[in-house]
Structure formats: structure tokens, C-alpha cells
Amino acid sequence: MLTAIIYIRVSTDEQAQKGYSQRSQEEKLNKYCKDNHIEIVQTIFEDHSAKNFERPAWTAMMKHLNMNKSTRPQLILFTRWDRFSRNTANAYYTITQLQKLGIEPQATDQPLDMSIPENKVLLEMYIVTAEVENDRRSLNIKQGIHKAKKExxxxxxxxxxxLNISLPDGTKTIVPREPEATLIKKAFEEFDENTSVRSYYKIVLKTGLK
Structure with a gap:
């Protein structure tokens, strides 16, 4: 009978934005293993981004696998390739490392036979799609912040x-907070470039600014 570690990953942002669930992944993987007569030797839960493999649970698992040859499973199973990685270069490197240990990583919803060269194209498509989604989300956030500042x-x-406030229409903005606002303004107006920042900082503290 084949043995497997099932790997369940979801970041906090994904749970909030897309409703991804560790429970649903676990149910799918358990059913897959039962239907295919695969023995689950360990279930690993990860709450971390897949931008790289510097994840606490993954790191601990790899350390254990490298140190314990006799207990290595034949498979590491996850539901989709974006649960494994969202970075193409990192994914290929890690797949190679696992294969050297005699372990095959596999997505149950997107199965790929890695011995078939053409399947590498599909693998790249799965991971690049997730990588592009990450990049687009990051760009949208930056553009949103820039637009908000312009407005x-x-x-x-x-x-x-x-002080942070929300206007009646929901717009978020800031307003001066006294007495700090007056003290900050005065500090900038009276700043002498011939004075070191450290010594001027001490002078400003004496005005009452905390």
C-alpha cells in the first residue's frame, strides 16, 4: 500500500477573500486516499503564503524527511498545485528535492504524471496562473493606495x-490632532540643518511632543 503525507495549506487572506477552507481540503484528500487505498501517515496544516517555501510547517516536515529515511512516504498530496506553490522557480526546485528523496508531490484535483515531459507545460500553467494572480493582487493594492492618496x-x-477618521460617506482620511499637530509643525518650521537630527530630537521632546 502506498503511503502519503497530506498537505493542507491556506493563508489567512485566502480564507477571508475566497472562502478557502482547511476542512474542505482535508475531506477531499481523505476521500482520495480512501478511494485509492493510500495510507495517510501524517496530516500537515499550514496557514501561510505560498510565495516561497519558507513556511513553518513545510520547513519542519522537510527537516524530518531528510533526517528519517525509513519513515519517508511515497507521496505528498495536496488538492491543487497552488496549494503547493505560487512561484514557478521555487516549485521546480522543490519538486526535484522531493524526487531525490523518493517522494512524489501530487495534486489530487490536477494530477500530473511528471515522467511525461509534456506535463511540465501543464504544471507551469497551473503554477504561473497562481503566480500571476498574486502579482495582480499586489499591483491592485499598490494602485488602490496611490489612487486613494491622489483623492x-x-x-x-x-x-x-x-488622527485617522472616516467621513460620513465612508471616505478614510486624517485630521490634525492637537497638541501634537502644532508641535510637529513648529518642529519642522524651526529645524536648523546645521543641527544634528539626534540633538534636535531631544530639543523637540522638551516642547512636550511624545
Whole structure:
């Protein structure tokens, strides 16, 4: 009978934005193993991004596999390739490392026979799609922040001397907070470039700014 580690990964953002669930992944993987007569030797849960393999649970698993040859499974199973990785280069490197240990990584919903060269194209498509999605999300966030600033909205934490507020229409912005605002303004107006920042900082603290 084949043996397998089942790997269940979902980041906090994915749970919030897409409703990904560790439970649904576990149910699918358990059923797959039961239907295919595969013995589950370990179930690993990971709450971390798949941008790279510097993940706590994955790192601990790899350390154990490298140190314990006799207990290595034949398979590491996950539901989809984006659960495994969202970075093409990292994915290929890690697949090679696992194969050297005699372990085959496999997505139960997107099965690929890695001995068939053409399947590498499919693998790349699965992972690149997830990688592009990550890049697009990051770009959208940056563009959203830039647009908000141009519109006079302040999305981040207010700097010293200001306070975060939401206007009646829901717009997020900042307003001066006293007495810090006046003290900050005065500090900038009276700044002397011939004075070191450290010594001027001490002077400003004496005005009452915390």
C-alpha cells in the first residue's frame, strides 16, 4: 500500500477573500486516499503564503524527511498545485528535492504524471496562473493606495500629529490632532540643518511632543 503525507495549506487572506477552507481540503484528500487505498501517515496544516517555501510547517516536515529515511512516504498530496506553490522557480526546485528523496508531490484535483515531459507545460500553467494572480493582487493594492492618496484619502496609520477618521460617506482620511499637530509643525518650521537630527530630537521632546 502506498503511503502519503497530506498537505493542507491556506493563508489567512485566502480564507477571508475566497472562502478557502482547511476542512474542505482535508475531506477531499481523505476521500482520495480512501478511494485509492493510500495510507495517510501524517496530516500537515499550514496557514501561510505560498510565495516561497519558507513556511513553518513545510520547513519542519522537510527537516524530518531528510533526517528519517525509513519513515519517508511515497507521496505528498495536496488538492491543487497552488496549494503547493505560487512561484514557478521555487516549485521546480522543490519538486526535484522531493524526487531525490523518493517522494512524489501530487495534486489530487490536477494530477500530473511528471515522467511525461509534456506535463511540465501543464504544471507551469497551473503554477504561473497562481503566480500571476498574486502579482495582480499586489499591483491592485499598490494602485488602490496611490489612487486613494491622489483623492485625498489616507489608508494607512496616521502619522504623529494626525488622527485617522472616516467621513460620513465612508471616505478614510486624517485630521490634525492637537497638541501634537502644532508641535510637529513648529518642529519642522524651526529645524536648523546645521543641527544634528539626534540633538534636535531631544530639543523637540522638551516642547512636550511624545
Amino acid at each position: 485625498g484619502r489616507y489608508m494607512g496609520r496616521a502619522p504623529i500629529g494626525y
